[in-house]
Amino acid sequence: MTEMTLGKALGAGLRRAMQDDDKVVLLGEDIGRLGGVFRITDGLLDEFGAARVIDTPLAESGIVGTAVGLAFRGYRPVVEIQFDGFVYPAFDQIVAQVAKLHYRTQGRVKMPLTIRIPWAGGIGAAEHHSESPEAYFVHTAGLRVVAVSNPQDAYRSLRQAIASDDPVIFFEPKRLYHHKGEVELDAPLADAPPMGLARVVRAGTDATLITYGAMVSTALQAAEAAEDEGISLEVIDLRSLSPVDYDSVAASVRKTGRVVVAHEASREAGVAAEVIASITERCFEYLESAPLRVTGHDVPYPPAKLEKYHLPDLDRLLDAVDRVLDRPNSLTGADA
Numbered sequence: 001m002t003e004m005t006l007g008k009a010l011g012a013g014l015r016r017a018m019q020d021d022d023k024v025v026l027l028g029e030d031i032g033r034l035g036g037v038f039r040i041t042d043g044l045l046d047e048f049g050a051a052r053v054i055d056t057p058l059a060e061s062g063i064v065g066t067a068v069g070l071a072f073r074g075y076r077p078v079v080e081i082q083f084d085g086f087v088y089p090a091f092d093q094i095v096a097q098v099a100k101l102h103y104r105t106q107g108r109v110k111m112p113l114t115i116r117i118p119w120a121g122g123i124g125a126a127e128h129h130s131e132s133p134e135a136y137f138v139h140t141a142g143l144r145v146v147a148v149s150n151p152q153d154a155y156r157s158l159r160q161a162i163a164s165d166d167p168v169i170f171f172e173p174k175r176l177y178h179h180k181g182e183v184e185l186d187a188p189l190a191d192a193p194p195m196g197l198a199r200v201v202r203a204g205t206d207a208t209l210i211t212y213g214a215m216v217s218t219a220l221q222a223a224e225a226a227e228d229e230g231i232s233l234e235v236i237d238l239r240s241l242s243p244v245d246y247d248s249v250a251a252s253v254r255k256t257g258r259v260v261v262a263h264e265a266s267r268e269a270g271v272a273a274e275v276i277a278s279i280t281e282r283c284f285e286y287l288e289s290a291p292l293r294v295t296g297h298d299v300p301y302p303p304a305k306l307e308k309y310h311l312p313d314l315d316r317l318l319d320a321v322d323r324v325l326d327r328p329n330s331l332t333g334a335d336a
Helices: 006-020 044-048 060-072 088-098 134-138 151-163 215-227 246-256 271-286 304-310 314-324
Strands: 002-005 024-028 053-055 076-080 114-119 144-147 168-173 180-183 199-202 207-211 233-237 240-242 259-266 292-296
Touching (some): 002 006, 006 044, 006 076, 006 168, 006 180, 024 060, 044 053, 060 088, 114 151, 134 168, 134 240, 134 259, 134 271, 151 168, 199 215, 199 246, 207 314, 215 233, 215 314, 233 246, 246 271, 259 271, 271 292, 292 314
Parallel strands (some): 076 114, 144 168, 207 259, 259 292
Antiparallel strands (some): 002 180, 144 240, 199 233
8 A cells, every 4th residue: 555645646547547558648738748737647748758648739629529539549538627617618529429429329439538627626726717517417428427535546446437438527626636545556456346336434323424526525524523422424425426326325325314415516406416316216215304415505616715605514514414313403494
């Protein structure tokens, strides 16, 4: 086991994928000489050369369009979108081509394309640099959508995404890039848990707290704080947002009977709404109270000085836990 940051783990995953398969190529703005804005690709240009680590123009639609052509020709392109809010110029390429070509050609054309997106808030960035666009891609049939929360998952899931014949939208929580954890670099990829499998991060009995990405850390803090009051929370990291591992989710809900789902993205038509609807369909007779959402607000992402009021925090999570447990002194309202 090697201790490294989530950012370094992603770089190690890219390096290993490129070593294992010479058809893996990287494309993105400033990923070569600069090593990327967040230095994820640092050193890869020197190691693999400019034919495989390609500095592109600032044109996201062109970057993804080029990657589609490379995938047509048997390559496994990995695209870096410099910031989450920059993905929208490539949206047409992703939903009209990347997501549909395999289906449209009845399987004759594969689309082994990975689109890496530094994602979500918490770093005090400028406008268009702290978006949470995952619901758009979860709604788009034909895409896998992954959101990592720790260095081990970052390393392993990125390698799995690149090896997959399906197109993968790969969300990286930028506020966790410098968080450290243990990473097993040499374990065979075949022995790793499937990319779409949810993970029980902390076992509990009183309520299930479901989330993903950087919110997993917040959920664990909430579980520790709740324990001081005698409340046992089970924390689930979804890991995959499309498809969702509803077997693991349902097993937890049937055990606890109470559910809170949290994410940074806006509440309206978000991932939490779909997860709760699916839980209700599968586990209605086990629910002891109505599931609740704790999300970002339905506003454009606020300026840096206000983002702490937008992001779900410990207090908002614990308030929702109090409400599903019908504890006193909780705030009123359907959702947090």
